[in-house]
Amino acid sequence: KAGVTQTPRYLIKTRGQQVTLSCSPISGHRSVSWYQQTPGQGLQFLFEYFSETQRNKGNFPGRFSGRQFSNSRSEMNVSTLELGDSALYLCASRFVTTDTQYFGPGTRLTVL
Amino acid sequence: QQQVKQSPQSLIVQKGGIPIINCAYENTAFDYFPWYQQFPGKGPALLIAIRPDVSEKKEGRFTISFNKSAKQFSLHIMDSQPGDSATYFCAASKGNAGNMLTFGGGTRLMVKP
Numbered sequence: 001k002a003g004v005t006q007t008p009r010y011l012i013k014t015r016g017q018q019v020t021l022s023c024s025p026i027s028g029h030r031s032v033s034w035y036q037q038t039p040g041q042g043l044q045f046l047f048e049y050f051s052e053t054q055r056n057k058g059n060f061p062g063r064f065s066g067r068q069f070s071n072s073r074s075e076m077n078v079s080t081l082e083l084g085d086s087a088l089y090l091c092a093s094r095f096v097t098t099d100t101q102y103f104g105p106g107t108r109l110t111v112l
Numbered sequence: 113q114q115q116v117k118q119s120p121q122s123l124i125v126q127k128g129g130i131p132i133i134n135c136a137y138e139n140t141a142f143d144y145f146p147w148y149q150q151f152p153g154k155g156p157a158l159l160i161a162i163r164p165d166v167s168e169k170k171e172g173r174f175t176i177s178f179n180k181s182a183k184q185f186s187l188h189i190m191d192s193q194p195g196d197s198a199t200y201f202c203a204a205s206k207g208n209a210g211n212m213l214t215f216g217g218g219t220r221l222m223v224k225p
Contacts, residue, residue, distance in 0.1 A: 004155070033212070033213075035213075042201075042215055042216075042217050042218060043201060043203075043213075043218075044215075045212050045213060045214070048212060056212045058212070090155050090156070092155075099144045099146070099161070099205065100146075100158055100161070101146075101213065102158070103148075103155035103156045103157065104155050105153070105154055105155045106154075
């Protein structure tokens with residue numbers, strides 16, 4: 001069974017631009033979460049989607065948003081990029097009846 | 113507010129040694145405690161997880177010890193190998209809170225041959 005896939009793997013943007021990252025969960029997993037990983041702040045929860053609905057949201061500004069499609073694929077969007085948004089963005093999926101989350105390889109975003 | 117504190121930040125052991133990584137949590141509502149291993153350029157991979165109703169869990173060379181009264185849990189890696197060199201994260205979540213894992217700061221482990 002294929003793992004969680006994320007595209008693109010690397011992105012370079014400039015301040016003020018916006019970016020969209022994509023995540024395809026493991027087949028059968030309907031819950032998708034996003035995390036931001038930085039050297040300074042570590043791994044921080046962004047939001048979780050299940051059945052196209054956002055169930056939880058972390059402490060991030062409104063510039064960070066996401067959505068989930070009927071096939072469980074998810075996208076996250078960051079608008080008006082800031083230098084501090086440079087990070088590894090990780091997507092994780094799971095069966096809703098279990099707690100085990102499976103992470104993708106991440107998208108490395110660099111904001112110049 | 114950091115709800116899961118992890119120590120040490122880095123650890124060096126010789127091959128065959130038993131590195132121990134500790135985590136402490138604040139929120140007594142947490143009821144699921146996983147450990148993840150992350151290699152450079154990769155996403156975190158689940159190693160082992162425990163719930164508060166047991167004090168110890170073993171899977172292969174990895175053991176979690178859990179102390180509910182002290183709100184602490186730790187990871188032991190038996191017979192460590194150079195291939196175990198990675199960053200380890202503890203995490204915690206609340207039941208019915210979906211996917212919201214709260215992570216510790218991570219421990220960079222190096223196992224010397």
